[in-house]
Amino acid sequence: xxxxxxxxxxxxxxxxxxxxxxxxxxxxxxxxxxxxxxxxxxxxxxxxxxxxxxxxxxxxxxxxxxxxxxxxxxxxxxxxxxxxxxxxxxxxxxxxxxxxxxxxxxxxxxxxxxxxxxxxxxxxxxxxxxxxxxxxxxxxxxxxxxxxxxxxxxxxxxxxxxxxxxxxxxxxxxxxxxxxxxxxxxxxxxxxxxxxxxxxxxxxxxxxxxxxxxxxxxxxxxxxxxxxxxxxxxxxxxxxxxxxxxxxxxxxxxxxxxxxxxxxxxxxxxxxxxxxxxxxxxxxxxxxxxxxxxxxxxxxxxxxxxxxxxxxxxxxxxxx
Amino acid sequence: xxxxxxxxxxxxxxxxxxxxxxxxxxxxxxxxxxxxxxxxxxxxxxxxxxxxxxxxxxxxxxxxxxxxxxxxxxxxxxxxxxxxxxxxxxxxxxxxxxxxxxxxxxxxxxxxxxxxxxxxxxxxxxxxxxxxxxxxxxxxxxxxxxxxxxxxxxxxxxxxxxx
Numbered sequence: 303x304x305x306x307x308x309x310x311x312x313x314x315x316x317x318x319x320x321x322x323x324x325x326x327x328x329x330x331x332x333x334x335x336x337x338x339x340x341x342x343x344x345x346x347x348x349x350x351x352x353x354x355x356x357x358x359x360x361x362x363x364x365x366x367x368x369x370x371x372x373x374x375x376x377x378x379x380x381x382x383x384x385x386x387x388x389x390x391x392x393x394x395x396x397x398x399x400x401x402x403x404x405x406x407x408x409x410x411x412x413x414x415x416x417x418x419x420x421x422x423x424x425x426x427x428x429x430x431x432x433x434x435x436x437x438x439x440x441x442x443x444x445x446x447x448x449x450x451x452x453x454x455x456x457x458x459x460x461x462x463x464x465x466x467x468x469x470x471x472x473x474x475x476x477x478x479x480x481x482x483x484x485x486x487x488x489x490x491x492x493x494x495x496x497x498x499x500x501x502x503x504x505x506x507x508x509x510x511x512x513x514x515x516x517x518x519x520x521x522x523x524x525x526x527x528x529x530x531x532x533x534x535x536x537x538x539x540x541x542x543x544x545x546x547x548x549x550x551x552x553x554x555x556x557x558x559x560x561x562x563x564x565x566x567x568x569x570x571x572x573x574x575x576x577x578x579x580x581x582x583x584x585x586x587x588x589x590x591x592x593x594x595x596x597x598x599x600x601x602x603x604x605x606x607x608x609x610x611x612x613x614x615x616x617x618x619x620x621x622x
Numbered sequence: 623x624x625x626x627x628x629x630x631x632x633x634x635x636x637x638x639x640x641x642x643x644x645x646x647x648x649x650x651x652x653x654x655x656x657x658x659x660x661x662x663x664x665x666x667x668x669x670x671x672x673x674x675x676x677x678x679x680x681x682x683x684x685x686x687x688x689x690x691x692x693x694x695x696x697x698x699x700x701x702x703x704x705x706x707x708x709x710x711x712x713x714x715x716x717x718x719x720x721x722x723x724x725x726x727x728x729x730x731x732x733x734x735x736x737x738x739x740x741x742x743x744x745x746x747x748x749x750x751x752x753x754x755x756x757x758x759x760x761x762x763x764x765x766x767x768x769x770x771x772x773x774x775x776x777x778x779x780x781x782x783x784x785x
Contacts, residue, residue: 304625305624305628309625379655418682422681423685423686426685426693429697430693433693448690
């Protein structure tokens with residue numbers, strides 16, 4: 303019966319991960335609203351709890367208790383499957399991030415590849431959600447999100463390849479060890495810039511949030527969603543932002559490496575710094591147009607990341 | 623039965639049910655979703671057989687790439703809600719072909735014996751990379767040429783439709 307126990311333990315771990323991501327989302331949404339308010343000279347939410355600190359908890363309780371509305375002509379199976387396929391991969395992608403010592407779910411020997419591959423499944427969910435809603439805005443949002451994701455995946459992957467070349471390993475734990483002296487942001491500054499910008503596009507953040515541009519698409523792929531299913535989209539967005547930032551910290555900022563403090567604190571500090579920049583950009587830059595977004599990916603980032611890859615390879619060859 | 627065996631059987635069941643549903647259902651959208659379940663289950667089997675790299679690439683290329691492309695094609699073509707199997711004009715020939723291929727696969731896997739997870743060699747991914755850029759360089763580059771040709775073909779088809 304021991305393997306049934308292992309299986310149950312795995313399920314329990316999954317539930318714990320989901321809970322942590324839920325709490326993380328609550329904290330991130332509040333931070334985003336507060337930071338955004340400061341940037342725009344406002345105070346943000348103030349009424350629920352001291353300094354409005356319980357606002358997102360109240361919002362979440364409200365969302366879970368809301369009625370689950372489904373459009374009459376929607377495809378029931380795909381409509382339900384969409385949010386799940388968006389949220390689950392976003393949470394799964396956290397499995398290979400080493401939070402220091404034993405705090406890693408799985409040290410895969412292809413961890414970096416895993417991190418690039420698994421969030422790709424969210425596109426299937428977005429497309430399904432957009433199609434199943436039986437609504438033009440949702441449908442266009444779904445199509446846009448997949449086009450955007452596929453386009454920005456390529457330069458992002460090529461930027462990560464330079465890190466893998468330098469470290470000589472696809473394991474996330476080995477990456478940490480390889481950066482014990484110099485973090486890769488010093489050696490590969492261009493790769494870091496490409497990774498940071500394309501990651502914003504991958505997680506649909508402003509200025510790359512055309513799949514849910516409210517000025518033209520109401521709310522994009524999640525127009526018809528409400529209640530808990532809508533909350534799942536939100537959860538996925540913030541889990542994605544966290545995962546992309548944590549992975550950026552791991553790839554370029556040395557992850558949990560640092561003096562005095564334990565590794566998990568360092569990783570969270572570095573991740574928070576990257577997430578803060580993401581929030582900062584959101585309240586500073588306007589949204590791209592769909593054609594500008596595509597042109598940026600294919601005519602600027604793709605050649606740039608290819609040149610960066612060749613350059614990194616040449617420099618490595620010269621130094622070695 | 624060990625945990626690995628039961629998980630292997632579970633993934634196998636998902637794969638078989640997904641594959642069957644993909645062929646049986648009348649809705650093309652559901653067929654694609656079922657195909658996604660099948661592809662993911664096969665990735666799980668690869669992982670259980672210690673082929674981590676193949677498992678992740680299966681998700682990367684097939685679920686994150688091919689499946690998205692299929693959905694994209696379905697959604698951009700207005701007519702595509704009917705299952706393509708409903709449009710086959712010579713079902714007899716198709717059935718013979720399908721049984722021949724299916725029977726061959728069953729025979730091949732039957733004679734290959736039971737599955738045993740391979741001992742993972744030291745630095746398996748590195749060895750794979752060296753093989754792809756060393757002894758297998760010719761086929762590897764050929765695949766690149768085929769992909770380039772298909773991109774150019776797609777571009778020329780897309781361009782022709784513009785006024």
